[in-house]
Amino acid sequence: MMAQTKLRAVDSFVPPRGDFEILSREIYGKPLVYLDSAASAQKPRQVLQAMTAFAESEYANVHRGVHYLSATATERYEGAREAVRRFLNAAQTDEIVFTKGGTEAINLVAASFLAPLIQPGDEIVLTVMEHHSNIVPWHFLRERQGAVLKWVDVRDDGSLDIEAFDAAIGPKTKLVAVAHMSNVLGTVAPLKEIVTRAHAKGVPVLADGCQGAVHETADVQDLDIDFYAITGHKLYGPTGIGALYGKRAHLKTMRPFNGGGEMIREVTQDLVTYADPPARFEAGTPPIIESVGLAAAIDYMAGFDRAAVKAHEASLLAAAREAVRPLNWLRVVGDAPGKGAILSFETEGMHAHDVATILDREGVAVRAGHHCAQPLMERFGTASTTRASFALYNTHADVEALVAALHKARKILG
């Protein structure tokens, strides 16, 4: 209790709840306590308004158009690319490829970068804390081309051991693929150190930044990372859009991903030549309205002191962690130092689904299940956990509601 009070005192950030219409609604007559932002964040009115305003006054298809609206829309779309570049501090705008989400960004690297390089027996290093989106694309290369997946374990507290990484990277390693931040444990990978070790052996590194880009700072130049994937809907932005950062030198040599309009230089009956990056990887009409929403979301986040947001989220996590510490029927999964604001736990004799159902009737939205991280569940000897995840709009009252609802669940099920 002492710790909680102290943490709350240093947390001066005021969550901008008024920007999120949905947060004022009620669920079964109780105020919504949204603790599922790791699955998807709510969207501030600034993002929704930017999209609507754009669609109502400046919309047309992009590129190839000579007319005014097409020019405006193209400017907005390319402006969004520049916003992402700034957000990730990429050196050049053409290192940013728009995708439909984080999953597609990773698949793009698997199909266009890695697949042509893989010989049977070649290795891909990944960790047991990866999301399925950073696992299954590599399983494809195992199934189809004989790649070997090398798994780096986490310690019992969920932290990563850089020496274990180093040991896993060998002469046959063709890529290291690691989450910047785990969506279950909250563990933040020591990306810079991983890149240094991997590059020392000539191995490129992809980071799954779907969570990391939201809660940590990702400076791709400082990290010297080869690929970094983000997804819009977790960044307080729209669904249907994500982005891949790729070093120019990689993107230039990569084969196309999907085929279609915009990604070609020339098409005849007999052959086809391809456009330069990033167009080469953006076949078809891109998520135009969504790009405007993503840029608005990035702007929105830039309106806050990110260190203050991070401290706020950390204080919520710490408060929740302290509040559940005395409960002998609850086991937290993931306690790594410096972890992000995600609290996953198992409850003795109570299945995560039952817990989540009861919490839901209290207005508390949490996720229950394997969180698309089955190998991690296996690692911790369980099939599912309950997960509360915090975002910039959450409050200490949310934490209190969570804890109260947990006690209620215990009373019903325990």
Add this chain to the structure above:
Amino acid sequence: MMAQTKLRAVDSFVPPRGDFEILSREIYGKPLVYLDSAASAQKPRQVLQAMTAFAESEYANVHRGVHYLSATATERYEGAREAVRRFLNAAQTDEIVFTKGGTEAINLVAASFLAPLIQPGDEIVLTVMEHHSNIVPWHFLRERQGAVLKWVDVRDDGSLDIEAFDAAIGPKTKLVAVAHMSNVLGTVAPLKEIVTRAHAKGVPVLADGCQGAVHETADVQDLDIDFYAITGHKLYGPTGIGALYGKRAHLKTMRPFNGGGEMIREVTQDLVTYADPPARFEAGTPPIIESVGLAAAIDYMAGFDRAAVKAHEASLLAAAREAVRPLNWLRVVGDAPGKGAILSFETEGMHAHDVATILDREGVAVRAGHHCAQPLMERFGTASTTRASFALYNTHADVEALVAALHKARKILG
């Protein structure tokens, strides 16, 4: 002139211009005359409001969630699937796969259905009027697996010859891929007849319905077609979403497309098993908000008598066609009987880009270029055309503005 007057008289449809905020704006001080709907349609307020309302009150990530908002969002998302099923009259909802657009839908068929079947020398039959999105995915199979592309020509008026189709389909044909409606010529393919002929030889048929679904009726059961691809943004819906109809028997046997969350049954360190269709093909967080927008767009279209809309568009096309007929410096490309409301043309001594630039200053938005159909340009011995395309919100005043602006272009450039 007679013909035009007569056509106008029978056109009783009143374009719902008030639903489209953007249509009341001015470009360079002139009222916007938007004749670029074949590139992308404008979105009615009903669609934009549905998306915003959903994001403001019912949003969460779909599937896997136990809590209320996740249930609501899942219902809306699966409801949108049902809306698409109804729109295409598919037999079952699980025959509808959501994609990021029409291009991805076709790539999905190429990668997950056809690629595993292709042996060197196997043939894919397509037409010279295809959009690059229905060409490049097949070129991939040529480049990577030795497939042979067999091209069916169009007649000089842009119409398709069913006998030529029949002749092109041989014992090595693995797929027929054809646009339901050409985005340049307006030509409507005799889909049902094509399917009959192809099936008689045991060959499946994919239709690129990106244009056809907007202006024609697509009844996949009546057509007995194997795959049908649509894209949201041409259907008065949002960007970032499309859908593939695939016969259940095909989808069940197809390998996954992208790998990630939602598309798996089980993932371990050593292996992975996949979910049933359609989930198998929907890796990652889908375009959730966009699905709600697409459903709203389908509802919006359903609010009109589609035959009346079609007659209206036809009357606009006929009026435009008649108005340019006397111009000896203008050559229409595509005059097939029963064609959809797209008017492409070349202008003697005036490049399409210059024409479009001048039209733009008159507020008239048309497209100029190869329209992602380079083989078709080649077929008609040109590098580019100017294209005016009509939608349900266009009026005869729009046609008059187009014609007046064309005369102006002639005066400046001719």
Add this chain to the structure above:
Amino acid sequence: MDDSLRELYQEVILDHSRHPRHFGPLEAATHEGEGHNPLCGDRVKIYLVVDDAGRIADIKFEGKGCAISQASASLMTDMIAGRTVAEAEKLMDGFLHMVKGEDAMDLVGDDRERLDIMAGVSAFPMRVKCATLAWHTMKSALEHGMAAKTT
């Protein structure tokens, strides 16, 4: 406390989930099925012995899962043992209607009463799959015999 919650987690259900009947493997099984709830990763295995007369002579289940899925499996095995395959399938139809909140007219008498304790699930659409997992698995086991083992 919320009425629908009380109905969902009533004592009989919690008791079934904490002390499942017919739990464990069945060496002599003539039919086996494995079911999987993609929502949570939960899994259930159903073992059946069907005799020559088409009667379910024995049935057992194994697996881990939420209170609803465990209780449902336990209740199902309890009720189905001794019935014919046709009777079991009819019971299943009634049950499926009931948990979806639809009309379950073919459920009568004692069957209706015993299954009624699961009716509260219909107020929780996201949990219907938990309640039906064991039943679907039983059905697929009956249809595919020993082959369903590996699905």
Add this chain to the structure above:
Amino acid sequence: MDDSLRELYQEVILDHSRHPRHFGPLEAATHEGEGHNPLCGDRVKIYLVVDDAGRIADIKFEGKGCAISQASASLMTDMIAGRTVAEAEKLMDGFLHMVKGEDAMDLVGDDRERLDIMAGVSAFPMRVKCATLAWHTMKSALEHGMAAKTT
């Protein structure tokens, strides 16, 4: 008529586009380049003869395209013939600044006056690529010699 349109399509430009100077192939070329405008599919070929002193002894172009791209290519070949490679590149820098509406201070005297007829392009952002195609192609030809032929 719109002023910016009049400036874009002024008589000199239309004349260049209808009667391009230096049009046709150049057998003796020491450098060749092929450029492509992805916006419209237009294409231009530039042939250069660069002598040992680094002077562009001859230059010609071929291709089809819009009035802007044709006029720009014609004007460019007209102005560049006889200059050194370094001078040509300097001229190009000035031109690129001009059509983007940026400061083109290094364009002076006669050069500025002649190129000024293209300045109207800066009011048409979607057309800037048309105006610069020939210039970029020329530059890439100079950089890659005969190798640029195939790009």
